[in-house]
Amino acid sequence: MLTLSRAKFAASAARGRHFPGHWPLLAVIALALSGCMPATTQVAAADPADPAARVAPVGYRSAIAPYTSLRPATPAPWRARNDAVTPQPKQDR
Template identity: 85%
Template sequence: MLTLSGAKSAAASAARGRHFSFHWPLLAAIALALSGCMPAATQLAGADPADPATKVAPVGYRPTVAPYTSLRPATPAPWRDRNDAVTPQPKQDR
């Protein structure tokens, strides 16, 4: 996307008769260098996390498979009884 905008600006400046070259890598390097000059982030809210006396919420454990119960080994039911249990009942009016 940056290449496309650079190409557009180069085409626009060539159409106007001026040669204006904008170097994106140079801008990125300057921004990176200036970001090192920024002051350290101030404490936004809450206590210092490095302080051992800080109150924290208790940690709890909830397993993701808690309601799971094993169904194996299970003896298979006869297939005819299982099939008859799920088939629709025939209508009596016919």
């Protein structure tokens, strides 16, 4: 595959065109080389091994704090619950 790629590049260079259909290959090379670049931002100014370093306070929030149990609940009579949600009949009909 590398030989075929070199042959296509040589043929396109002979015609005066540079990188005609090699943009995926160039993108892969650029991506691979970007992994070799050093980080430009500092992660932390303090030494993580320093026991006197200031850190953010730790807090606790329960994930189920607003939960309230609804059991056991005594069911209402089904007739009253059904009548409460049915639409009322219109008087003009």
